[in-house]
Amino acid sequence: MQYLKKYFSEGLIQFTILLSLMGVRVDVTLDTYLTGYLSPLLETNVGQSSAYVQTPVHNLRDTLDGYSLHPKCPDLDSYFASRRLLDEVRTLGSPRFPTRLSAWLVHLVPSGSDSAGSGEARGGAPALADAADVNRAVGEEGDTCASNSSASRRDESRRAAQEGDARPCPSPAACELSKEDSQPLRNVPWNLSQDAVVPVDQVADAAELTGRRELAIRQLAHSDSLEESFLSSSNIPLSQPSSSPDTQAASRPDTQAASRPDTQAASRPDTQAASRPDRQWHDFLSLSGFDDLELDVPLRASDLGVDISSALSQDVSLQDALVTGGGTEARRALRQESTNSTHSDSLLGAGDLPMHLLLPVENGSRNGTFNGSLSGCLDEAVFEQINLLGLGLEGLDTQLLEERDSDSGLSMSSSFRSLRSPSSSEASSGELYGDDNGAAGCLSAAELLDSGAAAASPRWSNSELAECVQHNHTYNAAFQRSATCCQEDLGHAVHHKDIKEEVLSEDEEEEEEEEEVELSRDERHARALRIPFSVSEIVNMPVEDFLELLTRRGLTQAQVALLRDIRRRGKNKLAAQNCRKRKLDVISGLEGEVERLGRQRDRLLRERTQHSRALCAMKQKLEQLSQDLLSRLRDERGRPISPSCYTLQCGSDGRVLVLPRRHISGQPKTEKRRSDKKH
DNA sequence: ACGACCTGTCATCTA
DNA sequence: AATAGATGACAGGTC
Numbered sequence: 109m110q111y112l113k114k115y116f117s118e119g120l121i122q123f124t125i126l127l128s129l130m131g132v133r134v135d136v137t138l139d140t141y142l143t144g145y146l147s148p149l150l151e152t153n154v155g156q157s158s159a160y161v162q163t164p165v166h167n168l169r170d171t172l173d174g175y176s177l178h179p180k181c182p183d184l185d186s187y188f189a190s191r192r193l194l195d196e197v198r199t200l201g202s203p204r205f206p207t208r209l210s211a212w213l214v215h216l217v218p219s220g221s222d223s224a225g226s227g228e229a230r231g232g233a234p235a236l237a238d239a240a241d242v243n244r245a246v247g248e249e250g251d252t253c254a255s256n257s258s259a260s261r262r263d264e265s266r267r268a269a270q271e272g273d274a275r276p277c278p279s280p281a282a283c284e285l286s287k288e289d290s291q292p293l294r295n296v297p298w299n300l301s302q303d304a305v306v307p308v309d310q311v312a313d314a315a316e317l318t319g320r321r322e323l324a325i326r327q328l329a330h331s332d333s334l335e336e337s338f339l340s341s342s343n344i345p346l347s348q349p350s351s352s353p354d355t356q357a358a359s360r361p362d363t364q365a366a367s368r369p370d371t372q373a374a375s376r377p378d379t380q381a382a383s384r385p386d387r388q389w390h391d392f393l394s395l396s397g398f399d400d401l402e403l404d405v406p407l408r409a410s411d412l413g414v415d416i417s418s419a420l421s422q423d424v425s426l427q428d429a430l431v432t433g434g435g436t437e438a439r440r441a442l443r444q445e446s447t448n449s450t451h452s453d454s455l456l457g458a459g460d461l462p463m464h465l466l467l468p469v470e471n472g473s474r475n476g477t478f479n480g481s482l483s484g485c486l487d488e489a490v491f492e493q494i495n496l497l498g499l500g501l502e503g504l505d506t507q508l509l510e511e512r513d514s515d516s517g518l519s520m521s522s523s524f525r526s527l528r529s530p531s532s533s534e535a536s537s538g539e540l541y542g543d544d545n546g547a548a549g550c551l552s553a554a555e556l557l558d559s560g561a562a563a564a565s566p567r568w569s570n571s572e573l574a575e576c577v578q579h580n581h582t583y584n585a586a587f588q589r590s591a592t593c594c595q596e597d598l599g600h601a602v603h604h605k606d607i608k609e610e611v612l613s614e615d616e617e618e619e620e621e622e623e624e625v626e627l628s629r630d631e632r633h634a635r636a637l638r639i640p641f642s643v644s645e646i647v648n649m650p651v652e653d654f655l656e657l658l659t660r661r662g663l664t665q666a667q668v669a670l671l672r673d674i675r676r677r678g679k680n681k682l683a684a685q686n687c688r689k690r691k692l693d694v695i696s697g698l699e700g701e702v703e704r705l706g707r708q709r710d711r712l713l714r715e716r717t718q719h720s721r722a723l724c725a726m727k728q729k730l731e732q733l734s735q736d737l738l739s740r741l742r743d744e745r746g747r748p749i750s751p752s753c754y755t756l757q758c759g760s761d762g763r764v765l766v767l768p769r770r771h772i773s774g775q776p777k778t779e780k781r782r783s784d785k786k787h
Numbered sequence: 788a789c790g791a792c793c794t795g796t797c798a799t800c801t802a
Numbered sequence: 803a804a805t806a807g808a809t810g811a812c813a814g815g816t817c
Contacts, residue, residue: 651804683807685795
């Protein structure tokens with residue numbers, strides 16, 4: 109039982125990690141997990157390792173699939189899905205599982221671990237048969253979410269894995285772990301023990317190489333293989349069936365004992381294979397926030413001598429979390445992340461997630477309020493992490509903040525234009541975004557500014573944080589001050605020497621300045637206030653989602669006002685564009701109508717002229733015919749009649765009458781008038 | 788320097 | 803009541 113609990117706890121940890129990596133926050137608690145999912149199964153399915161694995165896998169997979177797509181804004185998918193998923197999972201109970209531990213676990217084992225499993229993992233060690241079966245079963249049954257991801261992604265992931273480089277996954281959503289890719293993970297011993305060889309960096313590499321979602325799901329599905337992996341790390345040959353009765357028989361009593369943390373003894377008179385997991389389990393419980401998480405984690409991480417920098421990859425992902433307070437490497441990684449993701453569209457990037465959780469956790473630990481704040485940590489951190497995602501790490505600026513304060517609907521063009529004016533742009537650009545120190549420094553201040561971290565740390569109010577950046581327009585100084593404040597607050601030894609290392613080259617600064625110049629006003633404001641969405645997202649998201657976003661905790665009034673302004677301006681801008689386009693269309697349409705009518709008028713005039721000519725010709729011809737006819741007529745005496753005294757009159761019945769003009773003159777006036785009109 | 792044009796924004800009205 | 807959309811008016815930038 110102990111083994112099972114440990115394995116599932118570690119699997120859950122990794123699952124939580126990887127859900128975080130793929131942008132979905134899940135704070136499934138260990139106890140909830142065990143009691144809600146595993147315990148009933150353990151009661152009936154002990155010994156059937158795959159059974160109690162698959163059920164939670166499928167449940168979670170189905171849950172994920174149910175929240176996979178946002179109908180209108182795919183970029184927001186992860187955010188809203190995580191929110192809904194979090195709410196749902198919350199209903200399962202508390203306490204929550206500290207995400208920070210997840211981050212720590214990923215970095216726990218140095219990448220240079222000279223374990224045999226490392227090479228095997230990269231090279232793709234042969235998988236255990238049962239693990240492959242489970243993997244196959246999971247892949248066949250539950251991969252509904254991958255239906256739209258298709259085999260091309262697998263091919264892509266497969267190619268990436270074959271290359272063997274830890275190059276970053278181009279897109280977490282576009283990556284998916286193939287079965288072959290998941291092979292190395294099966295050999296990863298999911299241990300927390302210090303002396304255990306845990307090439308977790310391989311997990312991170314694999315997670316970066318391939319899809320986090322698939323990875324997470326399959327890792328959880330491979331709890332049986334994790335068990336085997338553990339056995340391998342416990343010097344138990346892998347050839348031994350992990351679910352052998354002996355092993356289970358040895359593990360169950362321990363698990364029952366270990367299920368009570370207070371009764372856990374660091375050294376138990378068990379076998380070596382059992383005592384190590386026991387200690388590991390104890391370590392895990394001591395680290396996972398059940399007792400005193402915040403103190404143990406950094407200590408053990410440091411005790412392990414983990415080469416954090418070695419765990420960093422080019423694609424700053426989960427590693428960021430660990431090195432947040434670590435100084436240069438952390439900021440370098442963060443800077444790289446910020447420079448790589450200049451747009452806010454990179455929602456829920458892999459690297460951001462644990463990063464945002466560290467600060468509040470760290471604050472809580474430093475203030476001794478971690479346990480108290482732990483319950484709210486994830487709640488706030490959910491939004492915080494999203495709050496910080498895709499923002500880049502640009503800094504705050506006094507002018508921007510003041511602008512924001514005064515920009516709740518009225519014109520602020522003057523201040524904005526002053527920023528863009530040539531005279532001020534040179535100075536302000538450097539202050540704003542050009543300096544990487546400022547960027548990195550602003551991260552520290554900005555992360556604390558509006559987030560729950562700031563709230564969690566009584567020593568850092570919003571005004572103080574803003575003041576760090578506002579009152580000194582030389583951004584280096586501002587950053588240094590903020591960095592110093594953060595050092596004092598976070599207890600991380602960040603030296604100015606390290607800060608200097610972060611200074612970008614002039615070319616890089618120029619490039620960044622150019623990028624910032626290209627940003628719109630609202631984009632700058634959004635960055636300044638760390639609005640976790642791009643302007644287009646804010647403008648185009650459905651009103652329901654937007655209102656939901658506004659009601660989220662963690663948003664300051666300034667952020668809410670800015671969000672509304674951005675949305676209003678953005679929509680009005682689009683409306684103005686449409687209006688002008690329509691106006692131009694109307695104008696062009698009217699111009700076309702004018703041309704058409706002009707042509708029609710000309711045509712009608714031409715036709716009238718032609719008809720008039722034809723009418724005159726016919727009239728003349730009629731007159732000639734009448735004269736000719738009348739000249740041939742004779743009266744009763746045989747004398748020719750005078751054409752001037754007679755005229756021809758066509759009757760309605762077609763008869764032609766010869767009437768004296770006198771008679772014609774005596775006809776009714778109306779008829780005469782009509783006949784006059786005809787002539 | 789000036790004017791035409793474009794664009795963003797605000798105010799206002801309407802649905 | 804809140805929101806989106808439409809539109810006139812204004813201001814600044816660009817050519």
